[in-house]
Amino acid sequence: MSGEEIIRVLIVDDIPDTRENLRKLLAFESDIEVVGGSGAGTGREAIELAIKHKPDVVLMDINMPDMDGITATKGISEKVRTAAVVIMSVQSEPGYLRQAMLAGARDFLTKPVSSDELYQTIRRVYDRNAPIRQQMAQMSAMPAANTARAAVADIRQEVGLSAAGAGHVIVVYSPQAGAGVTTIATNLASALMSQDTRVLLMDCNLQFGDVDTFLNLQAQSNISDLTKVVSDVDQEMLNSVLVTHGSGLKVLVAPPHPEQAYDIAPEDVKELINLVAGSYDFVIVDMPTLYDDLTLKLFDVAERILLVATPTIPAIRNTRKILDILEYMEEPADLKEKVLFVLNRVVGERDKGRGTVPTASIVNALKQPVLAEIPLGERAILTAVNQGVPLVAKDTKNSPGRDLLNLALALRREVEGLSADEVENTTEQGRSGLRALFG
Ligand SMILES: Nc1ncnc2c1ncn2[C@@H]1O[C@H](COP(=O)(O)OP(=O)(O)OP(=O)(O)O)[C@@H](O)[C@H]1O
Ligand SMILES: [Mg+2]
Structure with missing residues (x-):
């Protein structure tokens, strides 16, 4: 270990005198710094202080009220990966020690602890943890998105939001009004939802959101109830604001009045999505046609952008403009690579030529592969909307439900x-194509 490194130690024991004695012992060592004030007196407090102060070493008592040392060790090992926990027990208790090891403890001390033993153990576990510290340091040096995600992960843990989902954020967008964004977002969310897939459908068409109409939902609360207190959102609040569709789909609706959209800051919407995404496997976001700050924030937070267009000349033109922006925008970067292109209201061979452009020509003009084509199906889709049930929940045998x-x-x-190769091909194809188009 190099001379300049300071080992930050958190002391956890329910007896204040014990904490104080340990603190005094450690004060003699110039390479050791005690963090978290007078230490933690309970397991719960230990986790809180560990998240807050990110100690290198935690000295952990086993028997404590509220939450025992083993449970706290497990919590800290999961949440603060750079912290090495050293268990302090009254006498060697084999049962406890085994449990503590399984919970992630790195070493043990028997009380009363001698000063030499204490110093040696702290330096030993600190040295052994060097690879993990390096790994975490590299991760935090990675692009901002990753650090932001890690910071959000910490907040999530503190407020008790579950982190059970894969957290894929998919935004659905079209630069052309009425292209079918809401139709696709609601059906997509519904189709993805199955027993083992958790889906949240968010209406970010803040002025004229109509997901509630499409799904026949009556909501008491809406997205603005969460964005205005976004730093305080916890699981309980989230549960009270979301509405559950008959199918089990969780929905966050838009405000009932257009003017309420002005009170919602795009940054807060982004933060909200970051905060809740990990609780779901998929977050599907319905977007307005606008191109503004919120649009960019949503593109930025998204893992994929489902870009929807109808096969008409004006729609293709607008799509080209958007692809161009996404390609050349420097901040946020790499938006173009997130795009998945969907054609909606595609007509059959018989009706071709009536103002609609064949798919092959669109792909050729935009140099953008098409992920899916949804045929025109006026009656089926309108009936589903009138019933407040996504078409995919009614009929997936026939088009366009299928x-x-x-x-x-x-x-x-x-x-x-x-596969990585396939991703490479798709994006490279799109890139070179656009280069050709826009010089
Ligand atoms: N494949 C389709 N076939 C026939 N009708 C469709 C299809 N997709 C959507 N529609 C209809 O087109 C209309 C507009 O669809 P939708 O509201 O989903 O579009 P949008 O892009 O969300 O519009 P907005 O710009 O108002 O948010 C709706 O009446 C819907 O029923
Ligand atoms: Mg819509």
């Missing part, structure tokens, strides 16, 4: 397992 289901499957394949 195609909407296939879109969900294709998206799943994209986010869950496309």
Whole structure:
């Protein structure tokens, strides 16, 4: 260990005198610094202080009120990976020690602890933990998105939001009004939802959101109830604001009045998504047609952007403009690589030519592969909307229900397992194509 490194130690014991004695012992050593004030008196406090102060070493008592040392060790090992926990027990208790080891403890001290033993053990576990510290330091030096995600992960743990989901954030967007964004977002969310897939559908069309209408939901609360207190959102609050559709789908609706959208800061929407995403496997976001600050924030937070267009000249033109922006925007970067392109209201061979452009020509013009084509199906889709049930929940045998289901499957394949080569090909194809188009 090099001379300048300071080992930061957190002391956990329910007896204040014990903490104080340990603190005094450690004060003699110039390479050791005690963090977290007078230490933690309970297991719960230990986890809180460990998250806050990120100690290198935690001296952990076993028997404590509220939460025992073993449980706290498990919590700290999971949440603060750079912290090495040293268990302090009254006499060697084999049963406890085994449990403590399984919980992630690195070493043991028997009380009363001699000063030499204490110093040696602290320096030993600190040295042994060097590879983990290096790994975490490298991760935090990675692009901002990763550190932001890690910071959010800490907040999530503190407020008790579950982290059980894969957290794929998929935003659905079109630069053309009425292209079918809400139709696709609601059906996609519904199709992805199955017993083992947790899906949250968010209406970020803040002025004229209509997800509630599409799903026939009556909501008492809406997204603004969360964004205005975003730093205080916890699981309980989230549960009280989300509405559950008859199918079990969780929905966060838009405000009932357009003017309420002005009170919602795009940054807070982004933060909210970051905060809740990990509790779901998929967060599907319905977006307005606008191109503004919120649009960019949503593109930035998204893992994938489902870009929707109808096969018409004006729609293709607007799509080209958006692809161009996404390609050349420097901040946030790499947006173009997130795009998955979907054509909606595609007509059959018989009706071709009536103002609609064939898919092959669109792909050729945009140099953008098409993930899925959803056929025109006025009656089926309107009936479903009138009933407040997504079409995929009613009929996946016939078009366009079948195609909407296939879109969900294709998206799943994209986010869950496309080989690196395939990803490379798709993005490279798009890139070189756009270069050709826009010089
Ligand atoms: N494949 C389709 N076939 C027929 N009708 C469709 C199809 N997709 C959507 N529609 C209809 O088109 C209309 C607009 O769809 P939707 O509201 O989903 O679009 P949007 O892009 O969300 O619009 P907005 O810009 O208002 O948010 C709706 O009446 C819907 O029923
Ligand atoms: Mg819409």
